[in-house]
Amino acid sequence: MPTASDAKPLTEAEIVELCRKHTLFEWSAQAAIDPIPVAGAKGVYFWTPEGKRFLDFNSQLMSVNVGHGDPRIIAAIAKQAEQLAYANPYLAHEPRARLGKKLAELLPGDIDHVFFTNGGAEANENAVKIARQYTGRQKVLARYRSYHGGTAGAATLTGDPRRWVAEPGIPGVVRIPEFHRWGKAQPEPVDEALRGVEDVVMYEGPQTIAAILVETVVGTNGILIPPDGYMQGLRALCDRHGILLICDEVMAGFGRTGRWFAVDHWGVVPDLITIAKGLTSSYVPLGAVGVRPAIAKHFDQRMFPGGLTYNSHPIGCAAALATIRVYEEDGLIEHTQRMGEVMRRHHEALMQKHRCVGAVRNIGLFGIIDLVRTREPFVPLAPFNGTSDEMKIVAKHLRERGLYTFVRWCSVMTNPPLCITEAELAEGFAIIDEALGLVDRAL
Ligand SMILES: Cc1ncc(COP(=O)(O)O)c(C=O)c1O
Structure with a gap:
């Protein structure tokens, strides 16, 4: 008798189609959601069945703290x-x-x-x-x-x-x-x-x-x-x-x-x-x-x-x-303190470089970048509980370039697994830097 593991694997399109047809996604209008199919994960990365790799800059739901696949x-x-x-x-x-x-x-x-x-x-x-x-x-x-x-x-x-x-x-x-x-x-x-x-x-x-x-x-x-x-x-x-x-x-x-x-x-x-x-x-x-x-x-x-x-x-x-x-x-608490300092420097560099960055905050590896139309007065780039064309540009660019994180209202979250290295942080912030460049030009 065939078992689930013998069955021919589903394609990415089939996975997404069946999930949408028979399961409900949380906090979303179902027609609007476009889920990334995920097949596996290790460390700070996860990938789709066809092998597109994402750097997980949100630890999924700010929760896979030690990293994937330990x-x-x-x-x-x-x-x-x-x-x-x-x-x-x-x-x-x-x-x-x-x-x-x-x-x-x-x-x-x-x-x-x-x-x-x-x-x-x-x-x-x-x-x-x-x-x-x-x-x-x-x-x-x-x-x-x-x-x-x-x-x-x-x-x-x-x-x-x-x-x-x-x-x-x-x-x-x-x-x-x-x-x-x-x-x-x-x-x-x-x-x-x-x-x-x-x-x-x-x-x-x-x-x-x-x-x-x-x-x-x-x-x-x-x-x-x-x-x-x-x-x-x-x-x-x-x-x-x-x-x-x-x-x-x-x-x-x-x-x-x-x-x-x-x-x-x-x-x-x-x-x-x-x-x-x-x-x-x-x-x-x-x-x-x-x-x-x-x-x-x-x-x-x-x-x-x-x-x-x-x-x-x-x-x-x-x-x-x-x-x-x-x-x-793995000394992850101490490592998070050190990497939190590295994150702070990346945040500050983005603030210096991009006029669309209105505020940055982090404590350890719990971080966020608030985007604005203008810094003075502080006008968020999207309304409370809403989005904007510019925020959609950011989300689209991050996804295309393989950086996974939450883009919510006017903010971009930076919450990677605590095992992240300095090089991996730099990789993620380089992609965010590109996205913010697109917003600066759009404004
Ligand atoms: C601060 C906080 N409290 C409670 C919850 C709810 O946890 P759960 O989704 O495991 O029920 C969450 C989930 O994101 C959270 O962030």
Whole structure:
């Protein structure tokens, strides 16, 4: 009997056609999407079935942090699949035991218990549920410039337009002001940003607020890096009012910013932290919410309010353990700090050279280039939640030249795998340089 692996391989056109005919692509009008067929990947590259190679300057979804095709992770997944592919979440097993211990060592401060999920959205859903149970309060404060996941609760917590389709959403979510407003080159002064949050806490009534949920460094909404003092200020504000601080590090965690976790840059310990993506470098799905001891203790005598068939999946846990070993063996956190400096120099050179570059930001290998019509006043090259002919020129050129990254609204993302070399960074930025030259001429 023929097996799937004996079957004649599909052509690129057949892959795209069948995927479009029978599967739905996320966050897209289906007629508008033109997916790249992908057959394999190694290191910082992936390629199509016919062999066109792409330099992956976005680590897929800012998630394949250690790079593609690492044999150490693949071997750990295969070994675990052979030994014990699945165990229900009421059972204890070795990968779960070892990963729980390892995360208790790595996670910020005294966070020492985790609840495993399939991904980031479920981690945030559970974080909010835990915070509400623990505090006995209902409201959760979150920002507009944020993404927290696509499920009902996480989509309500999300501030960007992906929330609109989920509305009216779950009750009790209230917005706090931004520390970096759309259409601005620079963040707001720290004191002003914090005063805006404090006002909302006062107007809402602190005794009604369970948690403030923030992406420590904002991801898809613009790689927004909080100015020094902001995270410390949020921590102090929460402490004054018995509000829990939940840091969403689904994208910013696991080395992306040059530290294990982004909060480590500011010495802040959140009450709950959510993680996914880089935890397994996306080789298999796994997320988690980590909590401090007092919160874990709360559930000693009370029912823990969450459950998932794939909670603590053995293959996910084994993959995460192997991935964490790769970060450690290859010194990827330190390497990211060094390569982050190289990225900063490339960004600055592009800013010097191209008048269409309005702002550049990076922390570690979490980077972005904002394009503008004019720098003064700062006029983004595409509107909020929109695109423009010039941004389409950029996207088309990058794709033709084999550079894969997200071109979103007025921005070009620069988030390669953390194993990238200086030469590979130069290769990617040379292609971006060409694309920006086309925009300068078009303006
Ligand atoms: C900051 C942040 N939180 C949560 C999520 C949702 O994670 P998932 O897609 O694994 O549910 C994402 C996904 O991009 C994210 O970037």
